Amino acid sequence: MVLLKKISSWCFNNIHEILNKRLGAICILTHNQIKIRKKSSVLMNEVNEPIFELTEDTQFQALENAVTPLCRIPYDKQLNFKQQWTNRISREIRSRVHNLKTPIRLPKVYPISPAPQINKYRNKDEFNFRPGIDGNPKTLGFFVSDPKGNIYCIPTMKLINMKESHKNIAQVFEKFVRLSELPVSHDHLDGGFWRGIVVRSNVKGDIMAIVIANPRGYTNEIMLNEQFKFNDYLKCNDIDIHSLYFHPSLHTRSSKDSTFILVDGDKFIYENLCGLKFRISPDSFFQINTSAAKILYDQLFKLTSLSKTSTLLDLCSGTGAVSLIGSEHFQSCVGIESVAQAVNDAKENAKINNIHNCDFIEGKVEIVLNQVLNELSMSNELCAVLNPGRAGILG
Numbered sequence: 107m108v109l110l111k112k113i114s115s116w117c118f119n120n121i122h123e124i125l126n127k128r129l130g131a132i133c134i135l136t137h138n139q140i141k142i143r144k145k146s147s148v149l150m151n152e153v154n155e156p157i158f159e160l161t162e163d164t165q166f167q168a169l170e171n172a173v174t175p176l177c178r179i180p181y182d183k184q185l186n187f188k189q190q191w192t193n194r195i196s197r198e199i200r201s202r203v204h205n206l207k208t209p210i211r212l213p214k215v216y217p218i219s220p221a222p223q224i225n226k227y228r229n230k231d232e233f234n235f236r237p238g239i240d241g242n243p244k245t246l247g248f249f250v251s252d253p254k255g256n257i258y259c260i261p262t263m264k265l266i267n268m269k270e271s272h273k274n275i276a277q278v279f280e281k282f283v284r285l286s287e288l289p290v291s292h293d294h295l296d297g298g299f300w301r302g303i304v305v306r307s308n309v310k311g312d313i314m315a316i317v318i319a320n321p322r323g324y325t326n327e328i329m330l331n332e333q334f335k336f337n338d339y340l341k342c343n344d345i346d347i348h349s350l351y352f353h354p355s356l357h358t359r360s361s362k363d364s365t366f367i368l369v370d371g372d373k374f375i376y377e378n379l380c381g382l383k384f385r386i387s388p389d390s391f392f393q394i395n396t397s398a399a400k401i402l403y404d405q406l407f408k409l410t411s412l413s414k415t416s417t418l419l420d421l422c423s424g425t426g427a428v429s430l431i432g433s434e435h436f437q438s439c440v441g442i443e444s445v446a447q448a449v450n451d452a453k454e455n456a457k458i459n460n461i462h463n464c465d466f467i468e469g470k471v472e473i474v475l476n477q478v479l480n481e482l483s484m485s486n487e488l489c490a491v492l493n494p495g496r497a498g499i500l501g
């Protein structure tokens with residue numbers, strides 16, 4: 107069984123070629139975090155008229171349109187939309203699979219399961235700086251472009267899927283940066299310093315905040331001094347942070363040489379899911395909607411035909427949730443994950459939960475999968491779950 111969240115030609119032409127010799131069936135399972143993208147890039151207002159100019163009044167509509175485009179329609183209708191979208195994806199998969207050298211069997215698309223929590227559920231949000239519609243370069247939020255292609259940063263205060271605690275920290279961080287003498291960085295060569303902040307939290311409410319800054323041209327002393335000042339500012343504003351990190355980074359996404367410096371608090375936050383405890387590091391993946399994740403994993407193991415003699419291949423294993431939650435259903439499991447912190451978390455999560463049949467390997471699926479398959483006993487029945495990031499596994 108293969109869990110495909112993203113359709114990428116790589117998945118079909120390569121992963122399938124590799125796995126096909128060893129797997130009997132393929133299953134496509136999606137969940138209701140699929141984003142419905144509007145065909146038109148022109149922003150629309152509530153009555154479906156194009157918004158030509160972003161103003162104080164229209165900026166939030168534009169942001170909502172981009173981030174939570176279905177939020178103004180009832181949830182059951184949202185699910186209908188997503189089901190239709192899933193069916194379209196399925197038809198596309200069928201047509202691509204049809205063209206494969208070695209055809210595979212595709213099962214039916216199952217109904218989308220509703221999420222128990224549909225508002226204020228996100229356990230991770232990333233806020234960045236760009237000029238706001240008033241021209242202030244120190245505006246923190248999400249980026250939206252107007253029809254002319256100009257990019258503006260829009261504060262996220264009214265988004266309904268975001269926790270108040272995350273919005274609060276973003277607001278305090280923006281205030282702090284506006285008071286700071288150091289400029290913001292919109293590009294790694296612009297000489298600016300502050301880039302943004304990532305806020306993560308668990309269901310209990312512990313917060314991990316990761317301040318991202320452009321290190322180019324700044325000494326370690328200046329950088330750390332600023333972080334300590336921000337830590338003091340948070341305390342002055344009565345904001346309790348469980349883990350505060352500083353992440354100097356030139357890259358948009360974290361890379362292999364990423365540095366995360368603990369400024370205050372604990373190194374990790376922990377989450378409970380499906381009766382297990384998960385350690386989460388700043389760079390590690392964890393499903394964004396924790397209560398919906400439980401449903402996703404429950405459904406997944408209902409659909410798999412694992413047995414005590416099966417081996418699970420957990421492709422893109424993150425902090426090990428699929429392997430560890432499913433561990434009682436199979437004999438052994440190998441997780442493959444490209445982010446080192448996530449691999450370490452997954453190994454530690456196996457230990458914390460007393461699970462001894464799961465192993466985790468650091469590497470890109472497309473690079474290490476062949477070797478892993480060669481090392482597995484041919485007699486084992488194999489089952490693979492592939493749940494890649496947004497880019498798919500293109501390398």
Ligand SMILES: C[S@@+](CC[C@H](N)C(=O)[O-])C[C@H]1O[C@@H](n2cnc3c(N)ncnc32)[C@H](O)[C@@H]1O
Nearest residue numbers: 391422423424427443444445470471493494495
């Ligand atoms: C959507 S998450 C899924 C994690 C896990 N399966 C779960 O359900 O919690 C995708 C994970 O794939 C990892 N990843 C992305 N591209 C990868 C690749 N080419 N090879 C291995 N891991 C990759 C990311 O770091 C991330 O942890």
